[in-house]
Amino acid sequence: MNKNKIILFLISLFAFTACSSIDEYLPNFLTESSTPTAIQEAVASRINPEKEIYALASAQISKSGSIIAQSRANKQASETLKKEIRKEVEALYRGNFDKMDAFSKSVMTPVLPDLVTYSTDLAMKKVTQKGAWEDSEKVYSLLAVDRNEVITITDKVFRNFVDNASKNLGNSTK
Numbered sequence: 001m002n003k004n005k006i007i008l009f010l011i012s013l014f015a016f017t018a019c020s021s022i023d024e025y026l027p028n029f030l031t032e033s034s035t036p037t038a039i040q041e042a043v044a045s046r047i048n049p050e051k052e053i054y055a056l057a058s059a060q061i062s063k064s065g066s067i068i069a070q071s072r073a074n075k076q077a078s079e080t081l082k083k084e085i086r087k088e089v090e091a092l093y094r095g096n097f098d099k100m101d102a103f104s105k106s107v108m109t110p111v112l113p114d115l116v117t118y119s120t121d122l123a124m125k126k127v128t129q130k131g132a133w134e135d136s137e138k139v140y141s142l143l144a145v146d147r148n149e150v151i152t153i154t155d156k157v158f159r160n161f162v163d164n165a166s167k168n169l170g171n172s173t174k
């Protein structure tokens with residue numbers, strides 16, 4: 001019985017790998033080797049980590065070609081950058097929360113995830129592609145957003161929410 005399961009698993013694995021490129025389905029940390037030095041230098045020349053949040057991603061050039069690989073690299077870079085922006089936005093909101101009294105924190109805490117998501121989505125609209133490269137095996141995509149843009153957007157969303165909440169509370173007591 002156990003032997004049959006192992007054989008079935010091996011046949012399934014063989015069929016899966018024969019029908020598709022398994023590299024496309026494995027996480028990057030399992031398939032990516034280090035980024036070539038030339039790409040690292042190009043990234044370093046185009047990005048200022050103190051002023052920008054960025055993400056570099058790559059995708060294997062498969063039988064479908066470099067255009068599809070570029071699309072995959074762009075998508076991966078966008079997803080990675082969105083996570084990095086979200087971390088930055090959360091840190092900014094936590095900084096605002098540190099300045100609040102206990103009551104204000106209790107009012108703001110339930111809406112924090114929505115504010116973070118909204119601010120992150122707005123910041124993603126400011127993302128630009130800073131570079132795209134191709135070698136014999138992979139396509140690379142570099143996306144970035146100005147850190148000040150993220151701060152400005154987050155601050156604006158926070159202030160608008162507080163202003164609107166204050167107005168609504170003032171209107172409800174009349």
